[in-house]
Amino acid sequence: MEVRRTTVRDMRRSNRSVILTSIYREGPLSRQELTVRTSLSAASVSNLVAELIAEGVVEEAGSVESEGGRPRVLLRVAPTFRYVVGAEVGETRVRVELFDLAMNVLARADHPISSPTPEEVVKHVLEGLSAVVASSEVRSEQVLGLGVAVSGVVEDNAVVDAQTLGWDAVPLAAMLAEGTDIPVHVDNGANMLGQAEMWFGAGRGATDVVVALVGSGAGSALVAGGSSYRGARSSAGEWGHMTIVYGGRRCRCGALGCLETYVGAEGVLDRYRQAGGEVGGDEETAFVELLESDSELAATIVADTIGYLAAGFANLVNLVNPERIVLGGWAGLLLGEKHLDALRAEVGNHALRRPYAQVSIVLCELGRDAVALGAATLPVVRLLRDGGAVPPR
Amino acid sequence: MEVRRTTVRDMRRSNRSVILTSIYREGPLSRQELTVRTSLSAASVSNLVAELIAEGVVEEAGSVESEGGRPRVLLRVAPTFRYVVGAEVGETRVRVELFDLAMNVLARADHPISSPTPEEVVKHVLEGLSAVVASSEVRSEQVLGLGVAVSGVVEDNAVVDAQTLGWDAVPLAAMLAEGTDIPVHVDNGANMLGQAEMWFGAGRGATDVVVALVGSGAGSALVAGGSSYRGARSSAGEWGHMTIVYGGRRCRCGALGCLETYVGAEGVLDRYRQAGGEVGGDEETAFVELLESDSELAATIVADTIGYLAAGFANLVNLVNPERIVLGGWAGLLLGEKHLDALRAEVGNHALRRPYAQVSIVLCELGRDAVALGAATLPVVRLLRDGGAVPPR
């Protein structure tokens, strides 16, 4: 029962949000175009825009020549109205980036970490935050928010059960909030990469998307009806641990036959080596070597991998009927660059005809560095949702 | 970009909807309780309720003795304000049922069909509609709408690709609308059964649910965040065609290793017979016989089935992180009645710990006759969403 009352103020906030979101997402627009798109009256648009301009959220940005009349004045969200910071907490480093509202990178701070204890991570995120703010002309009060992406299940702003980091029930947002008065948002890394792709990459314009990430393991971000779907308790999207070979290879999660053990780089290399193949170096080097090898065994392993991946995609196609599947992750991109067509064809062998005909399978466009970018959108989402109202400190 | 302006009238409609939905879903409530639940002011509740009563949507229903003050007057949606009709189109019969708004069955009409051509189905649904209305005291103008459940992919009120019926791009709603001026809604049968379970059965109170239906084949209805999820083009939920044994048994869909060929009654019996087991009679009799047999082979086959079903459930648990999985369908219920505990335990062997700990696995409560009931909720949903405004004819 998610029913919420509406008051007269909600109406204005909602309309401010509609206008602001339109301006932000659909580029510079004139008031005239806004009246058409939002179906608000010209009077209301003018009124609301004037308010947004007075507050500094929106600014005029040139004009468009008309056909014999007064030219339209274009409006955009003022890129320097506020700034946002995105942080990516990885297993080996913390990256913090400062953006303006147009999502241009203004500063970046990387810090390697050896033991990713919560305290260590909090320390480096806060240091990074100070560093990027200090190295730019931005004052701390101008920072709208800090978005942090962590690989793990994030529930209610507390990081819980981050397997790769060895974390359990860590209240990361609260810990960060002790060191800064900038509003903090914490979310899952895969979701944030998906968010970045949805806004600025391969997901633009679509509303029902699965962003499938294949690296050493495999995971995904689900987007349903235009917004991220996290399930009942924020752990939806564990695509890599879907049973695809009943009774098959043992996965690190303990189950048998998980997709991840067949398409994740670790599993692929393992299968290759068990079959007698030899590759050296770190995981990524080895994976590239495998992909570029012209041995028959390597070709078989790769073809098998495509087959398994296709079955995994087909399961998504059948179950969630997305309009687009975006393949990413470092291993996914390497696989996809060479074998996307084969993958597409193979998905057709496993999926039902109808949903298969409706889905397009594409590669991520932003690369793996987009996690911090995605995290930085969290405060922006909030700003747009609230119609430009800045959260109080 | 689902942004919509809000006008002053949307506000009232939205608040009417909030109040009406609360009254409908949370039983008789007093105005006082409504102010608490909706967080509207007492003045607004009084005002809106007076309007709803004047229109006849809501009525007073006794009062509750107080503890030293004026007694609260209970409000309910007037069961006889309007009536709704639900129809279930099966492969062998058409069932039409008339309900009041409290979803009491007032009349029922069954009609066997031999060749379910669209024309035949339309004819029998319309005849059934006339029959149930005629056999009751209800006037046609009092019927709020007709909901029709068909097994197939239903897109934009046109039935497309109903494999079991041999239909392709049949504009069922339009065809029905030619024979009646009662508003027609068409939807998928599995979703309607899921809807019925969500409102009146095992799904009550939950918002993120998968209703998994196992009969001869297998399908599901997904409920995400309180409302049915249909994917980009209405075909989400094809759980039965998820690859679970890569390279396994051939499915009727053409792919290999679909879940359905391992847990659907047809597939189970097939596996039993291939292993040397013997059962006779029709599918359902044979399935019951298999389940009740105390032969070792039968026990193995059933245990295997539970294993496969558990893997299928685990895939749902991992991917969509539901709070509840509801098992239904005739074969699912037969399996579940005896082996639910084994199934629950086995899911734990395939699913990730965290989402597994958060999900409860239960049986359908309504039986397979609830499809028409679910279909009949479609007009009710619309009534509640519109705040009690009756759609014009």
Added chain:
DNA sequence: GCGACTTAGTTCACGACTTGGAAGAAGCCA
């Protein structure tokens, strides 16, 4: 059996909102 008390529901003036239409402003062209 009467009055104080308690709780439920209603009325009303007020401020906030959107709207359509009219008036105003801004640039273009002759």
Added chain:
DNA sequence: TGGCTTCTTCCAAGTCGTGAACTAAGTCGC
């Protein structure tokens, strides 16, 4: 400079939810 087109703003009217005061309808103590 004057007319024209295209945006933008102003204004009166109508709608809505709210808080405070008010009415209704009981219980309880004496």
